[in-house]
Amino acid sequence: MSKREADEVTGVETTGHEWDGIKELDNPLPRWWLYVFWASIIVAIVYWVLLPAWPGINGYTKGVMGQSDRANVAQELQALRDLRGEGAARLTNATLEEIESDPALQEYAMAVGQSVFGDNCATCHGAGGGGAKGYPNLVDDIWLWGGGLADIHHTLQVGVRSGAEGARFSQMPAFGRDQMLTxxxxxxxxxxxxxxxxxxxxxxxxxxxxxxxxxxxxxxxxxxxxxxxxxxxxxxxxxxxxxxxxxxxxxxxxxxGRNGVMPSWAGRFDDETLKALAVYVHANAGGQ
Missing domain, CATH: 1.10.760.10 (Cytochrome c-like domain)
Incomplete structure (x- = not known):
């Protein structure tokens, strides 16, 4: 067997690989890297024994701990459904005024309303309800259709110029475009x-x-x-x-005569969610 070439500067043997005149030295791996490598293998073996790891034809290895993230998530979701079910039932049977007068129920409604507002209303009105050009500001006291709790709830139900039955409707004429005025x-x-x-x-x-x-x-x-x-x-x-x-x-x-549109949410949300959203807007975003 021929002896491998040694680097003239370091005296370390080369691997025989060379790129553009640069030769690769055959240095040993650092000890810390080897320790981490072998420790990783040990951890993996322990994981295989304790936790679900290997897929099979009819399932997977369960592990001696019987851990299941799927089962944990299912339990957490069921607990959340139970909690929401209780809160939703209370919202269903309570009037808007009763919700705001009951601190515990209002807190629940605010939490639901904040989530719904962020997912559905913030796109137009902003995360804090401050509005934008063409989209009303909900944090002031200026309300076209009234800022009372019942007014807000009704607007959420029917929308504005939404085409829904009973929708809020007003019409600013296009005086110039339609040649009503010069x-x-x-x-x-x-x-x-x-x-x-x-x-x-x-x-x-x-x-x-x-x-x-x-x-x-x-x-x-x-x-x-x-x-x-x-x-x-x-x-x-x-x-x-x-x-x-x-x-x-x-x-x-x-x-x-620009006339904006606000959708009707009655067909998208149940009554409990609409109540919660109305309470959130009224309490947190400048209701009258």
Missing amino acids: GPQVNDLTELVVSLSGREADKAAVARAAPIYAAQCVSCHGATGTGDQAQGAPNLTDGEWLYGPSREEIRTQIWS
Whole structure:
């Protein structure tokens, strides 16, 4: 047998492998690595004996401990179903006011409502309910259809312009797009709306728009612009704007009549879940 080549610098024999003039040294593995390697083998053997390990044709080796994650998960799920079943039964038989007056039941409803809100509502309204452009802010006291507990519950049930039976419905006309008003008239009306919110506006434009507002807008927004929750008509005198307070956004709303949609959740959630969600929104997100 021929003797293997030794490295001139270290004196260590090479493996005979060479890449681009670089030769691999035949160094022994570090002792700590060998210890870990053999310890891993020992642990694996112990695992095979104690816990489920080897699959077979008709099942698998159970191990002397009889451990089963599947059985543990099944037990935990059943316990959770039992707990939720008890809470759901109490929610079913309680009124919304009784839920909020019972600390234990309210705590349960809040936990369920928070989970449902995060999975279904946060996409539009934000994780904290702060809303976004075109999506209402739920943490303030501005509510188009009322922020009482019963109001919120009803809105969740039927939605807004959702197509469901009894849905909340309001219609902002597209005054410019549908040629109900001319461009200059829309500009004047924009100035009037700006003035209603207490900001500086073109007085001549406001005067020209006054009869237009009386003819087209008063029936929903009121003579002073304070709106009407019964119709879902927004208050034009506060500082809250669904699409933004700039003149450009206000003009676009008057011109195009943007009307958002909120789905009806009655067909997706049972009554207990709807109650829990209403309680969560009302208690945690700025209910009136």
